[in-house]
Amino acid sequence: MKYVSTRGGVDAVGFADAVMMGLGTDGGLLVPETLPELDSSTLREWSRLRFQDLAVEVMAPFVGDEIPRSDLIDLVERSYATFSDPQVTPLRDVAGRRYLELFHGPTAAFKDVALQFLGNVFEYLLARDGGQLNILGATSGDTGSAAIYGVRGKARINIFILHPKGRVSPVQERQMTTVLDDNVHNIAVRGTFDDAQRIVKALFSDLDCKRAYHLGAVNSINWVRILAQTVYYFYAWGRLGGGDTGRRVGFSVPTGNFGDVFAGFLARRMGLPVDRLIIATNRNDILTRFVETGVYEKGEVYHTLSPAMDIQVASNFERYLYYLLDEDTQAVRALLAQLEAEGRMRVDAGRLARVREDFDARAVDDAGTLAQIRETYAAANYILCPHTAVGAAAAAEHPDAVVLATAHPAKFNEAVHEAIGREAPPPPSLHGLMDLPTRCVEIDASAEAVRSHMHETLTSA
Numbered sequence: 147m148k149y150v151s152t153r154g155g156v157d158a159v160g161f162a163d164a165v166m167m168g169l170g171t172d173g174g175l176l177v178p179e180t181l182p183e184l185d186s187s188t189l190r191e192w193s194r195l196r197f198q199d200l201a202v203e204v205m206a207p208f209v210g211d212e213i214p215r216s217d218l219i220d221l222v223e224r225s226y227a228t229f230s231d232p233q234v235t236p237l238r239d240v241a242g243r244r245y246l247e248l249f250h251g252p253t254a255a256f257k258d259v260a261l262q263f264l265g266n267v268f269e270y271l272l273a274r275d276g277g278q279l280n281i282l283g284a285t286s287g288d289t290g291s292a293a294i295y296g297v298r299g300k301a302r303i304n305i306f307i308l309h310p311k312g313r314v315s316p317v318q319e320r321q322m323t324t325v326l327d328d329n330v331h332n333i334a335v336r337g338t339f340d341d342a343q344r345i346v347k348a349l350f351s352d353l354d355c356k357r358a359y360h361l362g363a364v365n366s367i368n369w370v371r372i373l374a375q376t377v378y379y380f381y382a383w384g385r386l387g388g389g390d391t392g393r394r395v396g397f398s399v400p401t402g403n404f405g406d407v408f409a410g411f412l413a414r415r416m417g418l419p420v421d422r423l424i425i426a427t428n429r430n431d432i433l434t435r436f437v438e439t440g441v442y443e444k445g446e447v448y449h450t451l452s453p454a455m456d457i458q459v460a461s462n463f464e465r466y467l468y469y470l471l472d473e474d475t476q477a478v479r480a481l482l483a484q485l486e487a488e489g490r491m492r493v494d495a496g497r498l499a500r501v502r503e504d505f506d507a508r509a510v511d512d513a514g515t516l517a518q519i520r521e522t523y524a525a526a527n528y529i530l531c532p533h534t535a536v537g538a539a540a541a542a543e544h545p546d547a548v549v550l551a552t553a554h555p556a557k558f559n560e561a562v563h564e565a566i567g568r569e570a571p572p573p574p575s576l577h578g579l580m581d582l583p584t585r586c587v588e589i590d591a592s593a594e595a596v597r598s599h600m601h602e603t604l605t606s607a
C-alpha cells in the first residue's frame with residue numbers, strides 16, 4: 147500500500163515512511179492511494195474475531211509487505227495487553243443504549259487505542275531501520291499522557307511534552323508527571339496552552355532544528371492513529387450481530403479534531419455497513435455549522451466541560467475534504483487557499499448534499515452535557531464522562547446509534563460531581579496517582595528556552 151498527500155505534493159511513500167513523516171512534507175495529510183473493498187463474506191468472518199485478531203486483519207492491507215504478518219501480530223498483541231478489559235473495547239448495554247467503552251487503556255481515554263500501537267510501531271521501525279526519534283508535543287490534557295504511555299521506556303525514542311503550568315486538571319498533570327522513565331520529559335510552561343502550542347509549532351517549522359533533533363509528532367494527523375481507530379467500528383458491528391444479519395449500525399462520535407469520526411467514515415468506505423455517523427460537538431461547533439451550511443469557518447474557542455473537544459480547527463478535516471472532492475488534490479488546495487485568504491471556505495450545494503448523506507451533526511452545550519450525565523445516571527446508575535455525554539445527547543433521536551465512550555468519567559470528576567453530586571470511582575490505572583513521586587521541569591514560555599532544554603537533555607544522556 148502506498149500513501150499520497152491530500153495536497154498532491156508528495157511522491158507516493160510506503161507505510162513506514164508515512165508513519166515516520168506524520169504531516170506530509172507539502173503540508174497535506176497522508177492518505178492511502180486506494181482503500182481495500184471488503185465483501186460481506188469477509189466481514190462475516192471478521193465479525194467473529196477477538197479484538198486483536200480483527201485489528202491484524204483490518205490493518206494488514208494498509209501495512210502491506212513492509213511488516214511481516216508475524217511481527218504485526220506481535221505488535222498488536224503487545225499493544226492491547228495493556229488494556230484492563232479482555233475485550234479491549236467492550237460494548238456495554240446501558241438501559242437500551244449501547245456504549246462502546248474505549249477507555250480501558252493505561253490513561254483511561256480512547257487515545258490509548260491508537261497510541262499504544264503507534265508507540266510500538268515507532269520502536270519497531272527504528273530498531274529495524276536505525277535512527278532515533280524525539281517526540282515533541284503540547285497538550286491541554288488527554289493527548290500528552292496517552293502519548294507518554296505509548297512510548298515510555300522505548301529504545302531510540304525520547305518524548306518531550308509541554309503542558310501549561312497549573313492549567314491542566316490535577317489528574318491529567320499527575321498522569322504525565324508520575325511517569326519516571328528516563329526517556330520521558332515533562333515540561334510545565336509558564337503560560338497558556340496556546341503558548342505551549344506556539345512553541346511546538348515554532349520548533350517544528352525551524353527545519354534545521356527539526357532535522358538536528360529528529361523531531362517527530364504524535365498528534366492525530368498521523369495515519370496510524372486513524373487506522374487503529376477504524377478497528378473498533380468493525381468490532382462493535384460484530385458484537386451487535388452484524389455478521390449474521392448484515393444490519394447497518396449507526397455511531398455517535400464525540401468530536402474535536404475529526405480523527406475518531408473520520409475513522410468511522412473510512413470503515414464505511416471500506417464496506418462496513420455503517421448507518422448514520424453523528425458528529426457530536428460541544429459549543430465549539432465549527433463542524434456542526436459546516437454540515438448545516440456548507441461553510442467551514444473558524445469561530446472563537448470556548449472552554450467547556452468537555453475540554454478534549456475545545457477545538458475550532460479540526461486537523462483531520464482535510465482528509466475528509468479529499469474524499470468529498472473525489473480525491474482531486476487541486477480542488478483541495480483551492481478550498482484551502484480560500485480558507486487561508488478569506489478565513490472561511492464553502493462547498494457547493496451538490497457537495498453539501500453529500501456531506502449530509504455522510505454525516506449528521508449536533509452541538510450540545512454544557513447544560514445539555516450535565517443533563518445527559520444526570521439522566522443516564524438516574525436511569526441506569528452508569529456514569530458518563532462529559533465527552534461521552536455530548537455523544538449521547540447528540541444521538542437523542544437515534545436510540546439505536548452506538549455512542550463512543552471516549553474517556554473514563556473519573557478523569558473528569560469535576561463535571562461529574564456538578565451533574566450528580568458525587569464522583570466516579572477511579573479505575574485501577576488512576577489509583578494512588580496523587581501519592582506517587584513526580585518529575586517535571588518548569589520553563590519560560592519561549593521556544594529558545596525549550597530548545598535549549600531539549601539540547602541539554604539529549605546531549606547529557
Ligand SMILES: *Cc1c(COP(=O)(O)O)cnc(C)c1O
Nearest residue numbers: 288402403404405406454552553
Ligand atoms: C481527543 C478526545 C476527543 C476528540 O477526539 P478527536 O479524534 O479529536 O475528534 C473526545 N473525547 C475525549 C475524551 C478525547 O480525549
